[in-house]
Amino acid sequence: xxxxxSSEQSEQFTVNLHALANQLETINIDDIGSYITDFALNNQxxxxxxxxxxxxxxxxxxSKDEASKGDxxxxxxxxxxxxxxxxxxxxxxxxxxxxxxLGTFKHVFPYxxxxxxxxxxxxxxxxxxxxxxxxxxxxxxxKKMTALDMTWRCNIARSDEIGVxxxxxxxxxxxxxxxxxxxxxxxxxxxxxxERERQQEKQRIDFFRAVSHELKTPITILKGELEGVIxxxxxYKNRDTYLRDCIKTVIDMxxxxxxxxxxxxxxxxxxxxxxxxxxxxxxxxxxxxxxQGMAEDKMxxxxxxxxxxxxYYGDEDMLKKAFSNILVNAITYSPVGASxxxxxxxxxxxxxxxxxxxxxxxxxHIYQPFYRIDKSHNRNxxxxxxxLYIVKTIFDGHGLSYEISNSDKGVQFTxxxx
Numbered sequence: 001x002x003x004x005x006s007s008e009q010s011e012q013f014t015v016n017l018h019a020l021a022n023q024l025e026t027i028n029i030d031d032i033g034s035y036i037t038d039f040a041l042n043n044q045x046x047x048x049x050x051x052x053x054x055x056x057x058x059x060x061x062x063s064k065d066e067a068s069k070g071d072x073x074x075x076x077x078x079x080x081x082x083x084x085x086x087x088x089x090x091x092x093x094x095x096x097x098x099x100x101x102l103g104t105f106k107h108v109f110p111y112x113x114x115x116x117x118x119x120x121x122x123x124x125x126x127x128x129x130x131x132x133x134x135x136x137x138x139x140x141x142x143k144k145m146t147a148l149d150m151t152w153r154c155n156i157a158r159s160d161e162i163g164v165x166x167x168x169x170x171x172x173x174x175x176x177x178x179x180x181x182x183x184x185x186x187x188x189x190x191x192x193x194x195e196r197e198r199q200q201e202k203q204r205i206d207f208f209r210a211v212s213h214e215l216k217t218p219i220t221i222l223k224g225e226l227e228g229v230i231x232x233x234x235x236y237k238n239r240d241t242y243l244r245d246c247i248k249t250v251i252d253m254x255x256x257x258x259x260x261x262x263x264x265x266x267x268x269x270x271x272x273x274x275x276x277x278x279x280x281x282x283x284x285x286x287x288x289x290x291x292q293g294m295a296e297d298k299m300x301x302x303x304x305x306x307x308x309x310x311x312y313y314g315d316e317d318m319l320k321k322a323f324s325n326i327l328v329n330a331i332t333y334s335p336v337g338a339s340x341x342x343x344x345x346x347x348x349x350x351x352x353x354x355x356x357x358x359x360x361x362x363x364x365h366i367y368q369p370f371y372r373i374d375k376s377h378n379r380n381x382x383x384x385x386x387x388l389y390i391v392k393t394i395f396d397g398h399g400l401s402y403e404i405s406n407s408d409k410g411v412q413f414t415x416x417x418x
Contacts, residue, residue: 273315281308354410
């Protein structure tokens with residue numbers, strides 16, 4: 001800085017000295033005192049004027065001898081003409097001016113360093129808040145994005161490129177959140193569909209296994225009876241009697257096959273019901289009328305309280321089949337002389353048969369195909385085991401609620417038409 005100051009001062013001083021020489025050429029040589037005095041004061045210098053014989057005409061602050069001592073930093077000699085006579089100017093700037101400047105600089109230098117450090121810290125703080133902190137925030141958010149965590153939001157309200165980036169990240173997070181939610185719902189639905197398909201496949205396998213088991217017994221019996229009749233072995237010599245038994249076995253198998261086909265068709269995913277207006281009370285009466293003789297054979301009493309004005313929209317044929325199966329079960333599994341109560345009131349259909357009790361553990365499995373409480377599967381004490389399975393399939397298809405429970409008198413089947 002002292003060298004730069006000296007160079008700048010020397011150049012400016014030379015320019016000013018030439019300007020003074022030009023002024024002195026145009027005035028009376030006897031009036032030069034005021035000019036050189038002003039110049040010395042303005043430039044903090046010493047100045048001396050000499051004629052051609054090297055005689056001193058005027059001086060301010062310094063003499064020629066002082067100028068030769070070498071203590072000046074900047075000095076200059078300029079020649080000029082006045083009224084045909086030659087003159088010269090000798091000007092110097094003393095070294096103490098530069099030394100004063102250097103001393104002053106050394107004095108204020110610590111304060112300047114402190115101010116520079118303070119301004120640097122302030123600038124760094126502003127930079128961290130304006131530039132660095134949002135970038136760090138976005139960097140942390142990007143780490144969450146890699147973990148598919150979309151619960152964050154960029155709270156950066158700016159209009160520059162960083163603000164645009166924050167806005168775009170928020171928009172992308174919202175869209176990704178919606179997409180991930182849709183994918184999650186689709187995945188859950190897919191898992192449910194897979195589980196449902198797995199259950200249906202298991203049910204189909206169990207169904208066919210049960211069908212094979214149920215058909216195997218009557219076929220074996222029929223085969224044995226026919227062989228005995230053909231060969232006339234023992235009691236089978238009475239062909240007419242055992243041929244009638246064979247016919248009865250074939251009829252039972254035919255009825256079972258029909259029930260199997262009906263159950264299989266209802267369990268099909270493409271199965272649909274035909275909805276019409278159904279008088280539920282009249283449908284129940286029609287079913288009971290057909291089964292009344294079966295109940296009389298077991299000397300069973302019958303009580304009914306049926307509203308014939310209740311209407312429901314559903315498949316009449318399927319509902320009648322369900323009602324018939326429920327009534328057949330009530331007759332079949334009740335002891336001789338039992339009572340059956342049938343009621344339809346306010347959309348609630350109830351069948352109660354007395355003299356029987358079902359264990360709670362049995363009720364859990366009673367709707368399964370081919371499941372029978374009688375483990376012997378004797379045809380004389382029960383049917384094929386598909387009746388309640390078909391009832392369940394029909395009522396599920398209609399969206400009805402139903403249940404089997406033990407009552408004070410026996411077993412009660414309830415269906416709610418709501």
